[in-house]
Amino acid sequence: MRPIGKKIWVIPEGYLPKNALSYGRRFISHETACIINPNSSDAKINIHIYYKDRDPVGPYKITVPAMRIFHLRFNELSDPQPIPEDTDYSSIFYSNQPIVVQHTRLDSRRDDIALLSSIAYGE
Amino acid sequence: MRPIGKKIWVIPEGYLPKNALSYGRRFISHETACIINPNSSDAKINIHIYYKDRDPVGPYKITVPAMRIFHLRFNELSDPQPIPEDTDYSSIFYSNQPIVVQHTRLDSRRDDIALLSSIAYGE
Amino acid sequence: MRPIGKKIWVIPEGYLPKNALSYGRRFISHETACIINPNSSDAKINIHIYYKDRDPVGPYKITVPAMRIFHLRFNELSDPQPIPEDTDYSSIFYSNQPIVVQHTRLDSRRDDIALLSSIAYGE
Amino acid sequence: MRPIGKKIWVIPEGYLPKNALSYGRRFISHETACIINPNSSDAKINIHIYYKDRDPVGPYKITVPAMRIFHLRFNELSDPQPIPEDTDYSSIFYSNQPIVVQHTRLDSRRDDIALLSSIAYGE
Numbered sequence: 001m002r003p004i005g006k007k008i009w010v011i012p013e014g015y016l017p018k019n020a021l022s023y024g025r026r027f028i029s030h031e032t033a034c035i036i037n038p039n040s041s042d043a044k045i046n047i048h049i050y051y052k053d054r055d056p057v058g059p060y061k062i063t064v065p066a067m068r069i070f071h072l073r074f075n076e077l078s079d080p081q082p083i084p085e086d087t088d089y090s091s092i093f094y095s096n097q098p099i100v101v102q103h104t105r106l107d108s109r110r111d112d113i114a115l116l117s118s119i120a121y122g123e
Numbered sequence: 124m125r126p127i128g129k130k131i132w133v134i135p136e137g138y139l140p141k142n143a144l145s146y147g148r149r150f151i152s153h154e155t156a157c158i159i160n161p162n163s164s165d166a167k168i169n170i171h172i173y174y175k176d177r178d179p180v181g182p183y184k185i186t187v188p189a190m191r192i193f194h195l196r197f198n199e200l201s202d203p204q205p206i207p208e209d210t211d212y213s214s215i216f217y218s219n220q221p222i223v224v225q226h227t228r229l230d231s232r233r234d235d236i237a238l239l240s241s242i243a244y245g246e
Numbered sequence: 247m248r249p250i251g252k253k254i255w256v257i258p259e260g261y262l263p264k265n266a267l268s269y270g271r272r273f274i275s276h277e278t279a280c281i282i283n284p285n286s287s288d289a290k291i292n293i294h295i296y297y298k299d300r301d302p303v304g305p306y307k308i309t310v311p312a313m314r315i316f317h318l319r320f321n322e323l324s325d326p327q328p329i330p331e332d333t334d335y336s337s338i339f340y341s342n343q344p345i346v347v348q349h350t351r352l353d354s355r356r357d358d359i360a361l362l363s364s365i366a367y368g369e
Numbered sequence: 370m371r372p373i374g375k376k377i378w379v380i381p382e383g384y385l386p387k388n389a390l391s392y393g394r395r396f397i398s399h400e401t402a403c404i405i406n407p408n409s410s411d412a413k414i415n416i417h418i419y420y421k422d423r424d425p426v427g428p429y430k431i432t433v434p435a436m437r438i439f440h441l442r443f444n445e446l447s448d449p450q451p452i453p454e455d456t457d458y459s460s461i462f463y464s465n466q467p468i469v470v471q472h473t474r475l476d477s478r479r480d481d482i483a484l485l486s487s488i489a490y491g492e
Contacts, residue, residue: 012403013401053437092373118488119488121488123373
């Protein structure tokens, strides 16, 4: 079967709110990249974070095994360095295998939650 | 007329909240795949659910008749097995006819509702 | 300049809530198709509405003049017949000129509002 | 490395709410175009705003340096003229270098916030 997906994915929108309200980990404000690797080889993925006023940072390295998924929370990235809160950023994913990436944010800064989502831009 | 749509659709984001608030079925938290088959033949669709830590499950089989739509709620899938709550998953739709798929979530865990939506990734 | 856009657009998700709360017309729950015709000829558009259990209805005819936009509210369609409330539907736009279509819902059934949006599927 | 992105981007949906509630600048209702220029040359971008009842306005000129991002708030555009509040509009981005654009709205008119987002339509 032909592999499904693309090797480069771009998420222009990125923002980690500061001092978010929380009702347990599930309700902490978070910015997520949902990644599926539906193919038969592990996907080694290099993530680069882009900013407005300084050089890109990366690669952040993750592996999504064959036939598995991974819901990456951007605020849990730490190596080479955490993404600062309250700062606009964008992200690019370079994978050695085709994958599919969807971007989701849960925002719980106000009393209730808000959600946004979009399939990322793939090439 | 040329058929409209594609035969493979991917939704990387998937999550069924647990113990969601409810104000009647319309307000129960749900994750939906809205499927349209605008063409002249019935679409037989096999859905496979992918997880982080175990093998994919499927196929879940549905049919969307010619010139009809179906708004599938993931929490109502049962055969071969229900999707567990509070667990990240992704889904892939393989159809024998071109279709178009859009992903929507209504989240009513807090007092008010939140919505997200994206056209799925098609190939 | 080469025309921008595509001639066929599909929105699989569609739902008009019943008895929505309202704080003036801007806050009435609505399902919108935002259409831009950035080209030099008027776009004559035929919209067909698809259902789960009955034949498609249409065409609903609209014209978006050259270099103009139109934010169509589905609940304001009336000819050949209104879309029933509390019923799943999908829509397909056939234009004689390239256009671009984005789908947006504002849901005000609960005390606060929720929003979703996605660029439609174009061919 | 091959440049990433496209040179033309369209956002059919646009609307700046009037008299929005505010809890500081981060919570002011806003409509944003998140732009990433991941390539090695600066991107000079001309934005044109389209309306329902009058001629398009533009170009609004911005530059996104090589390897940098910019999260543009439409309500901060002023030259040649601000976008009026409470008015439907659409936007088209013409860049001399490939970029990627994502559309996001934060709506704080009611007590809580709502979010929507979609990758723009690229050509």
